[in-house]
Amino acid sequence: MPDTPRIGVFICHCGTNIAGTVDVEKVAEFARSLDNVAFAETSKYACSDPGQQAIQKAVAEHRLNRIVVAACSPRMHEPTFRACLAQVDLNPFVLEMANIREGCSWVHLREPALATSKACDLVRMAAAKARLLEPLSVRKYPVKRAAMVVGGGIAGIQAALDIADTGAMVYLVERGPCLGGTMAQLNKTYPTMDCAI
Amino acid sequence: MADVGRHPNIELLTLSEVKEVSGHVGNFRVKVKRHARYVDEKECTACGDCVEVCPQVGPDEFNFGLVHRHAIYQPFPQAIPAAFVLDMETCLGNNPRACGKCAEACEKHCINLDAVDSDVEFTVGTIVIATGMEPFDPLGMTEYGYGRMKNVITAMEFERLASSGGPTGGDIRRFSDGKTPKSIAFIQCVGSRCEGPGNSYCGNICCMNTIKDTLLLKDHWPEIDVTVYYIDLRAFGKGFEEMLKRSRQLGVRYIRGIPGEVEENEDQSLTLHVENTETGLVEQHQADMVVLATGVQPRAEAHDLNKLLSLQLHPEGFLLEAHPKLQPVDSPVRGIFYAGCAEGPKDIKETVTQASAAAGRAVRLMSQGEIAADPYTVEVNEDKCKACGLCLKVCPYGAFEWEKGAKAEPIEALCAGCGTCAAECRFEAITPHQFSDAQIVAQVEASLSQDPEQKAVVFACNWCSYAAADTAGVSRFQYPANQVLIRTMCSGRVDEKFILRAFELGAPIVLVSGCHFVDCHYIDANRQTVRRVEKLWDKLESWGIRPARLQLEWISSAQGQRFQKTMEELERLRREVTPREIAHTRRILKQKLHPPKPKKQARRKGVAAHA
Amino acid sequence: MPEDKAHFKCLRCEAEFELPYTPGKLEERECPKCESNSVRRLKTPPTGQED
Numbered sequence: 001m002p003d004t005p006r007i008g009v010f011i012c013h014c015g016t017n018i019a020g021t022v023d024v025e026k027v028a029e030f031a032r033s034l035d036n037v038a039f040a041e042t043s044k045y046a047c048s049d050p051g052q053q054a055i056q057k058a059v060a061e062h063r064l065n066r067i068v069v070a071a072c073s074p075r076m077h078e079p080t081f082r083a084c085l086a087q088v089d090l091n092p093f094v095l096e097m098a099n100i101r102e103g104c105s106w107v108h109l110r111e112p113a114l115a116t117s118k119a120c121d122l123v124r125m126a127a128a129k130a131r132l133l134e135p136l137s138v139r140k141y142p143v144k145r146a147a148m149v150v151g152g153g154i155a156g157i158q159a160a161l162d163i164a165d166t167g168a169m170v171y172l173v174e175r176g177p178c179l180g181g182t183m184a185q186l187n188k189t190y191p192t193m194d195c196a197i
Numbered sequence: 198m199a200d201v202g203r204h205p206n207i208e209l210l211t212l213s214e215v216k217e218v219s220g221h222v223g224n225f226r227v228k229v230k231r232h233a234r235y236v237d238e239k240e241c242t243a244c245g246d247c248v249e250v251c252p253q254v255g256p257d258e259f260n261f262g263l264v265h266r267h268a269i270y271q272p273f274p275q276a277i278p279a280a281f282v283l284d285m286e287t288c289l290g291n292n293p294r295a296c297g298k299c300a301e302a303c304e305k306h307c308i309n310l311d312a313v314d315s316d317v318e319f320t321v322g323t324i325v326i327a328t329g330m331e332p333f334d335p336l337g338m339t340e341y342g343y344g345r346m347k348n349v350i351t352a353m354e355f356e357r358l359a360s361s362g363g364p365t366g367g368d369i370r371r372f373s374d375g376k377t378p379k380s381i382a383f384i385q386c387v388g389s390r391c392e393g394p395g396n397s398y399c400g401n402i403c404c405m406n407t408i409k410d411t412l413l414l415k416d417h418w419p420e421i422d423v424t425v426y427y428i429d430l431r432a433f434g435k436g437f438e439e440m441l442k443r444s445r446q447l448g449v450r451y452i453r454g455i456p457g458e459v460e461e462n463e464d465q466s467l468t469l470h471v472e473n474t475e476t477g478l479v480e481q482h483q484a485d486m487v488v489l490a491t492g493v494q495p496r497a498e499a500h501d502l503n504k505l506l507s508l509q510l511h512p513e514g515f516l517l518e519a520h521p522k523l524q525p526v527d528s529p530v531r532g533i534f535y536a537g538c539a540e541g542p543k544d545i546k547e548t549v550t551q552a553s554a555a556a557g558r559a560v561r562l563m564s565q566g567e568i569a570a571d572p573y574t575v576e577v578n579e580d581k582c583k584a585c586g587l588c589l590k591v592c593p594y595g596a597f598e599w600e601k602g603a604k605a606e607p608i609e610a611l612c613a614g615c616g617t618c619a620a621e622c623r624f625e626a627i628t629p630h631q632f633s634d635a636q637i638v639a640q641v642e643a644s645l646s647q648d649p650e651q652k653a654v655v656f657a658c659n660w661c662s663y664a665a666a667d668t669a670g671v672s673r674f675q676y677p678a679n680q681v682l683i684r685t686m687c688s689g690r691v692d693e694k695f696i697l698r699a700f701e702l703g704a705p706i707v708l709v710s711g712c713h714f715v716d717c718h719y720i721d722a723n724r725q726t727v728r729r730v731e732k733l734w735d736k737l738e739s740w741g742i743r744p745a746r747l748q749l750e751w752i753s754s755a756q757g758q759r760f761q762k763t764m765e766e767l768e769r770l771r772r773e774v775t776p777r778e779i780a781h782t783r784r785i786l787k788q789k790l791h792p793p794k795p796k797k798q799a800r801r802k803g804v805a806a807h808a
Numbered sequence: 809m810p811e812d813k814a815h816f817k818c819l820r821c822e823a824e825f826e827l828p829y830t831p832g833k834l835e836e837r838e839c840p841k842c843e844s845n846s847v848r849r850l851k852t853p854p855t856g857q858e859d
Binding site for chain 1: 208209210211221322323326356359405408409436498502537539544545548556560562563567569571635637639640642643667675
């Protein structure tokens with residue numbers, strides 16, 4: 001467990017996607033008032049190269065050990081920011097994202113004041129969780145170089161051949177007595193007007 | 198097909214069904230049931246001696262029952278494996294053996310009537326699902342008379358009729374009298390783009406398939422009068438418009454309007470009643486034969502397999518991809534990919550393209566030798582564990598070592614990270630990485646630290662309801678700004694104490710949301726969600742707290758609108774909760790959750806003093 | 809009341825209705841009126857309904 005949490009909060013404008021509705025400067029100011037937050041700033045596009053470099057620079061300058069990125073959904077850019085932290089030898093799992101785009105600016109377009117206050121809540125929640133985050137290591141698994149293809153129609157045949165040609169073993173499982181599927185029952189096929197078999 | 202048969206790296210398992218899949222990406226353990234063929238696949242030369250003596254016949258499935266085949270048969274001459282197969286349903290039977298003539302006739306002794314089904318087991322790193330399509334069955338659409346009128350046939354039956362390997366050797370003949378029809382009518386969109394007995398979506402291939410058939414007819418039987426009835430013609434692929442143009446040039450008539458009814462005339466030719474939407478008139482047309490361009494639907498038999506692999510289905514029944522645009526051949530389960538019509542209706546070119554893409558994605562995963570996974574496993578605190586075994590009981594993966602009286606030990610390789618064990622553990626002995634009790638409670642507390650009466654706390658699972666919130670965002674579906682979302686990997690992670698803590702802090706409404714039952718990403722971990730919510734409803738009621746303040750909702754990743762509606766409804770429910778009710782709840786929970794225990798405290802103090 | 813049915817109440821729209829029910833089986837239930845899944849089984853059937 002590293003020393004006392006020093007949280008860095010980065011609030012993304014996402015161009016106007018977030019900043020057009022949410023007062024991002026106000027959110028940054030709010031973030032600075034939170035416990036353990038050592039640094040907070042906004043970023044035009046946090047996911048861009050300059051945006052990531054700014055995060056990395058702040059990590060070094062302010063000895064940050066927990067990161068909150070308030071931007072889009074973690075389902076979108078969590079891997080991006082994790083990789084960004086790994087580059088400066090920060091554990092990728094000390095990151096928490098606050099979803100202030102899909103979960104806020106985009107769904108409260110006509111209520112900028114409420115959206116800003118909700119963004120503050122989301123940042124407060126992310127910081128509260130970030131405070132308790134611990135470094136983790138990624139699990140690695142061996143991968144068996146074999147595939148199962150279920151279905152022996154044209155799709156299964158093509159997939160099986162492509163995989164098998166790379167040297168991997170393929171188990172082609174077909175319910176019926178032979179290959180071909182629906183395709184084999186066709187007389188001629190378009191656009192070539194040739195035989196299906 | 199022949200390439201598959203002779204490929205050194207392909208093991209072809211016919212008459213086989215996947216019965217069990219366990220493990221995970223990189224290491225799926227598969228059990229397949231292989232039904233007996235009764236004919237030695239390697240030895241059989243397809244000479245046909247057995248067929249000649251077989252006394253039994255049944256409908257020939259390959260020709261849609263238009264002709265018959267024997268109980269021992271070859272599905273079609275080019276079939277791979279090029280071996281006969283005995284259909285025990287049609288055969289007189291092997292136990293007791295009623296006939297056995299085929300086995301006697303086979304000089305190479307390839308036929309073993311005592312063969313039994315066998316289990317085949319193997320381990321694979323990746324899986325490609327290519328279970329394909331089945332044509333829509335128009336029996337339910339009585340207006341077209343299919344099944345009642347001999348000369349009304351489906352597009353697939355027409356394929357067999359036109360095939361040189363088919364029942365007529367490729368001659369187009371009427372089923373009623375064997376005569377060549379003078380006129381053929383094609384009806385488009387049968388079972389597609391409709392309400393009622395058919396499917397709501399476009400079959401994708403039916404327009405082009407009909408255009409192809411009209412070209413075939415005009416090339417070989419130019420004297421047959423061909424008419425196509427359509428809603429609109431979808432000839433959108435490369436070279437497709439040219440085919441349509443050629444069809445029109447060859448004299449095929451295209452009439453915009455779908456017949457409302459087909460009637461049989463005395464000579465078994467047909468009268469089509471159709472509103473021609475170009476002329477605006479209701480017209481009667483005659484045809485010697487009607488071909489129904491039936492739509493495409495996913496294979497019903499594939500449903501068990503989809504369930505086995507926890508794959509999600511699109512509302513139309515096709516497999517749901519991980520992302521409709523960016524990961525069109527990936528399933529939401531890592532290491533499983535889609536190819537062909539199982540994912541959606543498509544023609545051969547698209548199918549081949551997608552199959553190659555799926556193969557490429559699978560190979561990409563396997564070529565690295567190892568893969569990385571999120572470290573969302575759990576830790577068990579041995580001091581707190583009371584060896585009750587409940588964690589193992591609720592774990593969908595059996596990812597604990599536990600025996601009666603022994604402390605639970607998590608099995609990291611099996612753990613998928615749903616966290617439902619931690620929600621179940623009564624002793625707070627289990628800590629899921631990145632989603633610990635302390636971390637989630639901290640989020641609850643932070644969300645309610647200001648104006649709690651204005652908020653609804655929403656627990657959303659990563660794969661479905663949280664993704665649905667993203668979908669709502671991407672679609673700009675607006676909803677009230679009073680909710681705060683707390684993401685967990687699975688709704689099964691949501692512990693009763695998170696919910697009670699929210700109420701204790703003054704939350705008017707709490708929502709637990711997750712995947713629909715069929716969609717659960719952790720096999721069935723969300724069944725635990727239901728059980729806990731139902732239990733908590735009872736508990737709340739017995740404590741004098743309105744159960745309705747705890748809501749439960751299943752929202753799939755595609756249901757952005759359902760998410761929006763749920764948020765609106767939550768806001769309506771939130772407004773109904775008065776400050777008085779909130780204060781009352783807080784008082785009750787203070788008593789129930791932190792009861793004064795003077796005796797116990799004294800004892801504890803005593804222990805501390807001793808120490 | 810037949811054994812395979814039970815009374816339920818929607819905790820969102822307050823509608824009451826009958827749905828198939830097997831004791832001990834966890835199921836996905838939906839309110840036929842508002843499509844909510846906040847559907848709770850009523851342990852005592854509503855008054856006025858004798859089965």
